[in-house]
Amino acid sequence: MQLELRHLRVICAIADAGSLSKAAIAVGVSQPALTAQLQRVEGAFGGQLFRRGRLGITPTPFGQFVLTRARSILLTVDELLSGVRADDDQSDVARIGGYVTPMLSGLLSRLFAVPGVSITVHTEYSPRLLLDLLASRRLDAATLVDYPGNELPPVPSVGMRLVATEPVFVLMSSGHPLADEQEVRLADLAGDDWVISPPDGVGWPECVYSACQEAGFTPRVPHSMTEQTMIRQLVAGGHAVSPCQATVQDGPGIVVRPLAGNPLWLRHLVAWRRDGPLARRAEELTAFAAQAHREAIAERPHYAAWLARQHGTAPA
Template structure:
């Protein structure tokens, strides 16, 4: 039997619905016991990786992982019981909303840096101002539902220019390739890993910040370990920053500790 085009459409939607039900029931509480599995979500970055490594080392904790580009989507997945906990980001002036069913705690703040080709004219400087980059092409990630890249565009406007953005993408490897070849520059998190042909520089005056948070469902599989989750995430964030020379050098120039 061969389905018609409409039948194939129905089958595709049905499979999607079944997968959603499987996600919901996978973390359901069995009668009289704890959840069978803890469903973690987050934005794919070193903080999430470090937290997962620590959670996988905890005896008796079974983990599944779901990554998304949008912190707001991750928060919605928490609210709809499709995740038990997640690492999130937001920006000063663009904070995530507080939901009654979701606990949320900040675990760290970091400035936004800029990644550029090592032969960029200002790459020799320890810090660069946004105004010096007004003539460059930028590669930005698409809107994340929290305030990016709107807050970046506003900050550029405050610096006296409107950024030219011919490239929109989320794939780190493709972004890195564009930057290394000198086709664009990119704002990046402090935990961004510089690679061959790329340097990472802080912005003069630190005009942009990112806040890292951990959130959990108050009735989810990790609710009883919320404090431990916060401590593990904060430790993972500090460790990831301490491993980035461009960040530690910035902190040393300011006489500030590596986690501030």
């Protein structure tokens, strides 16, 4: 038997109803037909999904495992099939996307405070995916990042504005031999293990590997992850160093240090659909994002100190 989306919907309906008879009514089939279908689905999965008892039907541990993933699949498929809203530009809800950064957080807090503006938030790791969601009319605006030399491609239907260009710093344990340095030479990290987040579709982490090659080494990367909490845990434990945004906050057991010579840079951008409900607020969006970015810098002593040393020489 080949599993189909309708089979996933059936097992979700059974779990929601708590009984085969109620589920049969919900999906519009007879109870014997639903029972036979469930048996075929369980055969395809190779295990029992539900346990039948006096109080009804409940998922087995394996069934709960399958249900969690089935619901996620169905949610994603339903989102894809929903397409663009019919009342897209007339909606009073603006769909904001972005990669999680202090700039995004600050922009959102400012938008939430604007009278008459309601927003929903959608975060993604990949800036390229966020740009595609804008182009396909599934987002109205987004904060993005890219890297000099690996800029996001222009999309005719999407407006884009540069907010800031900033260096990439390094996150290391406070017990690292170089933790007390004002800035760290990339070459001096050649002997460290690294934790680097996976490809984001616009040049990361390729730019990191290129910078390391120019510094004379290939980084040893036994860890790859996007979860910031886990990255910080590895770094704080002295198990790895990690490239990071300059606005990353230090904390217990962790320090953020600039890289000498600034071999790595990233750009923060704001983008919006030219025919979307936020197009007329493009200047305001950019101003909000710039304010949020300046606010984040002011709250990061390591970044503010780096800026003071540059005497205004950072690229615009």
